Amino acid sequence: MCAENSAAATKSPSVRAGDRILAIDCLPTLATSIEAIGFGPLVHARHDHLDARLLAKVMPDLIVAPLLAPGFDAIELSETLHR
8 A cells, every 4th residue: 555654564464574565656765665674575566567477477475556546546456466
C-alpha cells in the first residue's frame, strides 16, 4: 500500500529482512525507507509491465503499491495479480 509509515512493517511478523519486495509504481522515498530499515531486495516495476513472467522472475514475498495511482487502483492490481 505504499504507506509512508515504515514503522508498521517493522512490527509485522510476516515481513522479514531478506524478503523479496516488488514495488509497483511507488515513490522513490518508499524504496529508501524500506531499504533503510533492512528490508529487501526491492524490485521496482510499473503496473503496465506487470505480468506472469515478471512475477515468476521476481517471486516476491511482498508486493507494495499505492491504493490509487494514475492508470490503476488496488482493486485492478489485485485482479491483475489473480490472473
